[in-house]
Amino acid sequence: MDDPDGPLVRRAQKGDRWAFEQLVDRHQHRLFTLATRLLGSPDEAADAVQEAFIRAWLGLSSFRHGARFSTWLYRICLNAVHDQRTKRPTAPLEEVAEPVDPRDQFVAHELSGALQQALAALEEDYRGAVVLYDVLGCSYAEIAELTGVAEGTVKSRIFRGRKRLAELLGTRTERE
Amino acid sequence: MVTGTHPEEVDLFDYVEGELSADRRTELEFHLASCATCAKQVALVQAGKDALRESQLLHLPPARREAISTSLPTQRRAPDRSPALSPRRLLAILTPVAAVAAVVVVLVSSGVLETNGNDQAGSAAAGATSQLQMEDQAGGAEAAPPVMKVAGPATTVADELRRKGIRARAVGNKVEVRDATQAEVERALGYRRTGRVEIVLIP
Numbered sequence: 001m002d003d004p005d006g007p008l009v010r011r012a013q014k015g016d017r018w019a020f021e022q023l024v025d026r027h028q029h030r031l032f033t034l035a036t037r038l039l040g041s042p043d044e045a046a047d048a049v050q051e052a053f054i055r056a057w058l059g060l061s062s063f064r065h066g067a068r069f070s071t072w073l074y075r076i077c078l079n080a081v082h083d084q085r086t087k088r089p090t091a092p093l094e095e096v097a098e099p100v101d102p103r104d105q106f107v108a109h110e111l112s113g114a115l116q117q118a119l120a121a122l123e124e125d126y127r128g129a130v131v132l133y134d135v136l137g138c139s140y141a142e143i144a145e146l147t148g149v150a151e152g153t154v155k156s157r158i159f160r161g162r163k164r165l166a167e168l169l170g171t172r173t174e175r176e
Numbered sequence: 177m178v179t180g181t182h183p184e185e186v187d188l189f190d191y192v193e194g195e196l197s198a199d200r201r202t203e204l205e206f207h208l209a210s211c212a213t214c215a216k217q218v219a220l221v222q223a224g225k226d227a228l229r230e231s232q233l234l235h236l237p238p239a240r241r242e243a244i245s246t247s248l249p250t251q252r253r254a255p256d257r258s259p260a261l262s263p264r265r266l267l268a269i270l271t272p273v274a275a276v277a278a279v280v281v282v283l284v285s286s287g288v289l290e291t292n293g294n295d296q297a298g299s300a301a302a303g304a305t306s307q308l309q310m311e312d313q314a315g316g317a318e319a320a321p322p323v324m325k326v327a328g329p330a331t332t333v334a335d336e337l338r339r340k341g342i343r344a345r346a347v348g349n350k351v352e353v354r355d356a357t358q359a360e361v362e363r364a365l366g367y368r369r370t371g372r373v374e375i376v377l378i379p
Binding site: 017020021024025028029030031032033036037042043046047049050053054057058087115118130131134135152155156158159160161162163164165166167169170 | 188224235236244247249
């Protein structure tokens with residue numbers, strides 16, 4: 001498989017930190033988008049992304065070049081998102097109470113919008129599928145590999161996720 | 177392809193994505209023209225797709241990007257390391273150990289070094305024990321005023337400090353830090369927003 005990250009990954013696997021930093025630069029925003037859309041909180045998402053890159057750096061030797069590096073990284077990020085979610089019961093309200101940094105106003109605006117609220121209302125499997133496919137542009141095969149289901153199931157989840165999302169957005173618009 | 181009188185969900189999805197053959201597409205369009213249920217489903221799926229594709233890529237704040245760089249451990253597991261030690265690696269580890277042992281034996285037998293090896297081993301063990309006790313007792317240390325208050329949760333903050341080589345543990349809504357200065361803590365957590373997690377230095 002022709003992976004555009006391949007050369008950098010090979011260098012990073014030999015301990016080249018600069019190469020890994022290039023990979024971070026290349027993927028940081030996509031991982032942050034994924035985590036933010038799934039968690040709904042930019043602070044929690046940033047924690048998950050930071051954790052994901054640390055795990056990737058520490059586990060780089062286990063990456064095998066048959067797969068795409070981005071898919072491997074998304075898998076680590078999804079695990080970090082899951083871990084972040086499990087931490088919520090200990091201090092869930094504090095993050096919400098923090099004042100919004102002006103630099104993050106765009107993210108805050110995006111998250112306060114109808115789309116994010118509709119996404120948050122989706123079943124988790126549907127939310128993951130539509131974010132990976134429609135927002136990040138992953139292929140059916142990648143999503144199937146990431147979520148451990150068949151490609152037909154991936155299509156079905158995207159179909160149902162989009163449909164439910166449109167219904168939620170439509171309901172909201174009608175009420176307004 | 178068709179269940180009863182309606183196309184299957186995956187067919188409708190492939191239609192929206194433009195992934196059907198020309199023949200199948202014509203067949204499905206013919207059905208959609210006379211089936212309000214399927215036509216509504218297709219319209220909703222298309223609307224959901226449009227809404228999602230209009231959403232923007234969200235940018236990780238620069239301070240967090242910086243934090244990723246500073247929190248990457250300098251030591252990484254060696255590439256392609258097998259789970260078990262290879263004979264070559266084992267030899268590389270054991271050779272200097274054997275050399276030191278040989279020197280100690282020679283020095284002891286020649287009387288240059290007193291036979292206090294047990295004492296040394298004992299004090300090393302005692303050191304390790306006291307280290308462990310310090311970790312265990314961290315929760316019972318005297319309360320000190322916080323040097324910083326940052327956004328939590330406390331466990332995440334403690335994890336981050338440990339990754340950056342600072343001894344820390346979460347105790348309730350506090351993070352107790354040992355063997356580090358206020359400046360080191362501020363460098364490690366400076367990018368975080370102010371919050372309710374108190375960072376306390378334990379002398």
